[in-house]
Amino acid sequence: MTSARLKRVEESATIRISNIATRMIKEGTDVINFSLGEPDFDTPKNICDAAAKAMYEGKTHYAPSAGIPELRAAIAEKLKTENHLEVTEKDVLVTPGAKQAIFEIMMGALDDGDRALLFDPAWVTYDACIRFSGANTVWVPTVPERGFLPDNFAEYINDKTKLIVVNSPGNPTGGVFGKKTLQCIADLAIDHDLLVVSDEIYEKIIYDREHISIGSFDGMQDRTITVNGFSKAYAMTGWRLGYLTAPPEIFKLLQKIQSHSVSSATTFVQYGGLEALQGPQDGVKAMVDRFKMRRDILIDGLNKIGIECKKPDGAFYAFANVSEYGNGTEVAERLLKEAHVAVTPGIAFGASGEDFIRISYATSIDRIREALERLEKIFA
Numbered sequence: 001m002t003s004a005r006l007k008r009v010e011e012s013a014t015i016r017i018s019n020i021a022t023r024m025i026k027e028g029t030d031v032i033n034f035s036l037g038e039p040d041f042d043t044p045k046n047i048c049d050a051a052a053k054a055m056y057e058g059k060t061h062y063a064p065s066a067g068i069p070e071l072r073a074a075i076a077e078k079l080k081t082e083n084h085l086e087v088t089e090k091d092v093l094v095t096p097g098a099k100q101a102i103f104e105i106m107m108g109a110l111d112d113g114d115r116a117l118l119f120d121p122a123w124v125t126y127d128a129c130i131r132f133s134g135a136n137t138v139w140v141p142t143v144p145e146r147g148f149l150p151d152n153f154a155e156y157i158n159d160k161t162k163l164i165v166v167n168s169p170g171n172p173t174g175g176v177f178g179k180k181t182l183q184c185i186a187d188l189a190i191d192h193d194l195l196v197v198s199d200e201i202y203e204k205i206i207y208d209r210e211h212i213s214i215g216s217f218d219g220m221q222d223r224t225i226t227v228n229g230f231s232k233a234y235a236m237t238g239w240r241l242g243y244l245t246a247p248p249e250i251f252k253l254l255q256k257i258q259s260h261s262v263s264s265a266t267t268f269v270q271y272g273g274l275e276a277l278q279g280p281q282d283g284v285k286a287m288v289d290r291f292k293m294r295r296d297i298l299i300d301g302l303n304k305i306g307i308e309c310k311k312p313d314g315a316f317y318a319f320a321n322v323s324e325y326g327n328g329t330e331v332a333e334r335l336l337k338e339a340h341v342a343v344t345p346g347i348a349f350g351a352s353g354e355d356f357i358r359i360s361y362a363t364s365i366d367r368i369r370e371a372l373e374r375l376e377k378i379f380a
């Protein structure tokens with residue numbers, strides 16, 4: 001009665017932990033929730049106002065499947081000026097979130113038995129969507145000591161390999177790929193005729209580093225799908241608004257999947273997205289400054305307790321090695337039960353995460369300090 005396709009995919013471990021934490025909070029336990037993948041800030045008011053205005057002006061009907069023309073044009077302009085991608089509004093597909101974009105890409109690019117490369121560890125949804133499509137994930141090891149950068153991975157490519165996912169700044173490690181690493185990936189993609197899916201949703205949440213789009217490299221224009229969205233940079237997770245740009249041949253397929261599934265992103269929400277891109281950007285900077293302060297307090301505190309963790313260059317996650325105290329799953333369970341601190345076991349993101357826990361610091365400084373005190377008691 002059920003599809004084999006769905007049985008290949010497991011429930012997201014990140015959501016499972018966060019659900020347990022939410023239940024405990026509802027029951028009255030004072031849980032410090034470090035498992036969430038969303039900014040704790042509110043969406044800036046100018047964005048809410050723009051969406052509300054659009055709603056009251058009657059922008060409540062179906063939108064064109066690929067998105068409203070104004071937003072597609074604004075996204076194309078952003079991708080040209082900030083990311084140095086050669087795109088026009090016709091190359092932009094507005095999606096209900098970057099997650100939906102990833103789903104559409106895997107369904108549109110992969111066939112049964114194809115192989116897709118993921119750098120281990122990687123955000124849970126890539127593997128789920130690859131499996132869902134009928135293809136197989138090939139996990140490429142990375143080097144934790146070098147900020148989870150990959151080594152040469154040519155040996156993982158064969159004639160079934162269709163695509164590779166790049167996620168910089170990345171979830172779960174907060175790692176940022178520099179120009180040299182991206183150039184190596186681009187060279188291999190060109191040599192082996194691979195598609196690159198570049199998920200740049202954390203591009204704005206980056207500390208003292210430059211974000212580089214792999215799609216801007218020579219020879220990559222025709223083989224890169226760039227994915228981005230409004231959830232993280234503008235604290236708009238619940239709005240469900242993202243986008244992608246893709247080479248024309250695959251773009252047509254992705255548009256087809258979207259039009260036959262979700263139709264489009266919500267119409268008035270897209271006007272909020274337009275304001276996010278065209279309105280003042282100082283809110284983004286203020287948010288990133290706050291994240292940086294929290295990162296420094298958290299990582300310094302962890303290292304003082306004896307939990308080894310390098311300062312990540314981006315996103316709002318710390319990926320900490322807890323092998324001295326058990327594997328990541330044991331430690332995460334203990335922390336939730338004994339310290340009422342919810343973190344995500346690293347294994348949720350791939351085998352190389354076994355000794356790690358992911359700590360999301362999208363939480364206030366007071367709560368971070370309190371969590372560190374609780375952790376110190378457990379690990380003492």
Ligand code: PLP
Nearest residue numbers: 037097098099123171229231242
């Ligand atoms: N890509 C990565 C790497 C993420 O971590 C997340 C959310 O956690 C998403 C995409 C989802 O973004 P959206 O809210 O736009 O679907």
